[in-house]
Amino acid sequence: MALQAGIVGLPNVGKSTLFNALSNAKAQAANFPFCTIEPNVGVITVPDERLIELEKLVKPNRVVPTTVEIVDIAGLVKGASKGEGLGNQFLGNIRSTDAIIHVLRCFDDDNVIHVDGKIDPVSDKEIIDTELQLKDLESVEKKIARNEKMARTGSDKEALRGLEILQAMKAHLEQGKNARAFAVTPEDKEKHLYDLFLLTIKPVIYVCNVDEKSVVTGNKHTQAVQEAVKNEDAEILFVSAEIESEIAVMESFEDRQMFLTDLGLTESGVARLIKSTYKLLHLATYFTAGVQEVRAWTITKGMLAPQAAGVIHSDFEKGFIRAEVIKYTDFVKFGSEAACRDNGKLAVQGKDYLVEDGDIMHFRFNV
Secondary structure (H helix, E strand, O other): OOOOOEEEOOOOOOHHHHHHHHOOOOOOOOOOOOOOOEEEEEEOOOOOOOHHHHHHHHHOOEEEEEEEEEEEEEOOOHHHOOOHHHHHHHHHHOOOOOEEEEEOOOOOOOOOOOOOOOOOOHHHHHHHHHHHHHOOOHHHHHHHHHHHHHHOOOOOHHHHHHHHHHHHHHHHOOOOOOOOHHOOHHHHHHHHHHHHHOOOOOOOOEEEEOOOOOOOOOHHHHHHHHHHOOOOOOOOEEEEEHHHHHHOOOOOOOHHHHHHHHOOOOHHHHHHHHHHHHOOOOOOOOEOOOOOOOEEEEEEEEHHHHHHHHHOOHHHHOEEEEEEEEEHHHHHHHHOOHHHHHHOOEEEEEOOOOOOOOEEEEEEEOO
8 A cells, every 4th residue: 555654854853864764765864954855755664573473383485564655855944835945845745645754853963954053843843833834724725715605605504514614724723733633523524624635634753863872761852842742642752863774784683683772772763663654544454374475464444354355456355255364363372274264263254344453364256
């Protein structure tokens, strides 16, 4: 599934360094603003310990993990909503993503230039928020103008309701609040806001880019960020882009683990970020497991069995007959599909089955 999360932030906060560590792509990471002009897209493997266990049990010819796309978007600057600093292009790149990874500089280093000449991650966040909110406000105002014409007669109740929602959203944005914090029913959101593709309605992870000694406990800068976003429904991660770039070039798994242990970490910041991004995009994983291949498949949470089958091939969805489902915990417990079948742990499910994260599935279809 081609869902994307975009890495955003001011210039020189560590976006491209983090992106390189995530994807091993060759985004230029230099000590000056706008070193990333075109968005770089990396296809990132999602760490999943369950694949390791399935590989041990099934002993397949190959193992294929699932992935998520990360886009490194050039740094925004104050005035981006009005076109400053290639702002329209950058904002358009953000609009095409499904979620935002907002990188904030939370380290002191006189050798790395800050675009505003001071280290203040809360101020940096507010600059980005303001530019995105202003662009959203522009979109909302344009739709209000269209809806006002339809609502003038008073006979179009849907247009009147839409105008009410849009005016409330306009007031919300004018207060310096992000659209994702706007209280609205799913139905009204779908009918009146979805087509606006608002930037600040996208789910967000705040990544505090810290120095090595702050990667576990944080520092005064991360504390300020935590206080600033305490009322937002958002996750905060402490990650050192510099450390992650060092880990990325280590070929030995044992060396990486030893390095992490010395830092007091159980897994890398990259692994934590990928997992959090996967969760942020409301994604889930199901598996197919056979001698030829053990494979993880990405679905959106809430998919029914035929839709999940369609992720493999559209014919699977068109000709769906049934799905044979084994829970991951049962597969690990009994050790094989045959043993699960013998112990009554293989369930035959129809078109209304809601696929759960970790399901091991085999589809029957006919086209």
